Amino acid sequence: MDIFITILTGGTSGAIISWLARTWISERLKQSISFEYSQKLENYKTDLNAKVEAIKHDNQVSQLRTSLFFDHQREAYVSLIAKVAEINEDWGYLADSDDGLWERVPYVSYRELKNLMLKHHLFLDDESIMALDLILDTYSRSFPFDPGDGTSYQNETSALLATCEYLQPRLASIFRSKIGMVKDEQHLKEVVTLAGITYLNSYNFPEVEVPPKGVLNTREVENAADKVRLGLDNFIDLSERLDAFDEYLSRDGGWIHEAQTKVKRTNAILKKFTIQSV
Numbered sequence: 444m445d446i447f448i449t450i451l452t453g454g455t456s457g458a459i460i461s462w463l464a465r466t467w468i469s470e471r472l473k474q475s476i477s478f479e480y481s482q483k484l485e486n487y488k489t490d491l492n493a494k495v496e497a498i499k500h501d502n503q504v505s506q507l508r509t510s511l512f513f514d515h516q517r518e519a520y521v522s523l524i525a526k527v528a529e530i531n532e533d534w535g536y537l538a539d540s541d542d543g544l545w546e547r548v549p550y551v552s553y554r555e556l557k558n559l560m561l562k563h564h565l566f567l568d569d570e571s572i573m574a575l576d577l578i579l580d581t582y583s584r585s586f587p588f589d590p591g592d593g594t595s596y597q598n599e600t601s602a603l604l605a606t607c608e609y610l611q612p613r614l615a616s617i618f619r620s621k622i623g624m625v626k627d628e629q630h631l632k633e634v635v636t637l638a639g640i641t642y643l644n645s646y647n648f649p650e651v652e653v654p655p656k657g658v659l660n661t662r663e664v665e666n667a668a669d670k671v672r673l674g675l676d677n678f679i680d681l682s683e684r685l686d687a688f689d690e691y692l693s694r695d696g697g698w699i700h701e702a703q704t705k706v707k708r709t710n711a712i713l714k715k716f717t718i719q720s721v
Contacts, residue, residue, distance in 0.1 A: 519563035520618040526556045544601040548582040577638045602665035609667040636674035638709045651691045682717040
């Protein structure tokens with residue numbers, strides 16, 4: 444009987460010891476896992492905080508760059524539109540009430556505008572450049588020319604001044620839209636329409652019918668608003684002809700690079716309105 448109790452007691456003690464061992468091991472495992480998890484969580488938090496701080500820093504740098512960009516962009520727009528207004532006013536003073544305007548654009552101011560555009564070119568998008576190029580091209584058409592006999596001939600230029608005066612408020616409208624003010628898509632459409640019809644009538648490439656025949660020929664049309672009306676009334680035809688001209692210039696090896704660049708830029712902007720009108 445004593446032997447049986449001893450065996451029973453010994454068995455119970457062994458079971459208890461075994462249970463305690465399992466409990467101890469289990470707790471140690473839990474503590475180990477908990478510690479490892481805590482370490483990983485702490486490391487994750489550290490890495491996450493570092494990434495958050497890096498993102499914050501990058502965002503602050505980006506905001507600073509954006510702020511500096513828009514500050515410079517606003518400065519560019521102000522100086523450019525002010526120079527255009529100055530040129531138009533000074534040029535207009537040269538007109539005679541009876542004889543009209545027989546003077547070229549004030550050359551020094553014209554050069555200043557070109558230099559301003561070069562200075563701020565990085566901050567101008569294609570729409571702004573397109574409008575400014577059109578104004579500069581209109582100014583340059585007022586220069587005297589040599590008909591081939593060595594003499595200098597000056598055309599009457601009041602229609603050219605009127606075109607630049609027509610463009611001035613529309614240029615200002617385009618600039619305003621770039622700095623987050625009210626956007627008037629019609630003003631941009633009028634400017635790009637005038638640019639498109641002007642370029643089609645400014646070059647001579649009979650292979651692609653440039654200048655165009657028919658209603659889009661503006662040889663007898665001087666008023667900018669009338670040219671725009673012709674372009675808007677025949678907008679799809681204008682777009683298709685400009686597209687063909689752009690393709691022709693692009694195939695030609697770029698020997699007339701300036702025309703190719705202006706036509707391609709104008710055509711790309713015109714296409715936006717063509718898609719909307721379809």
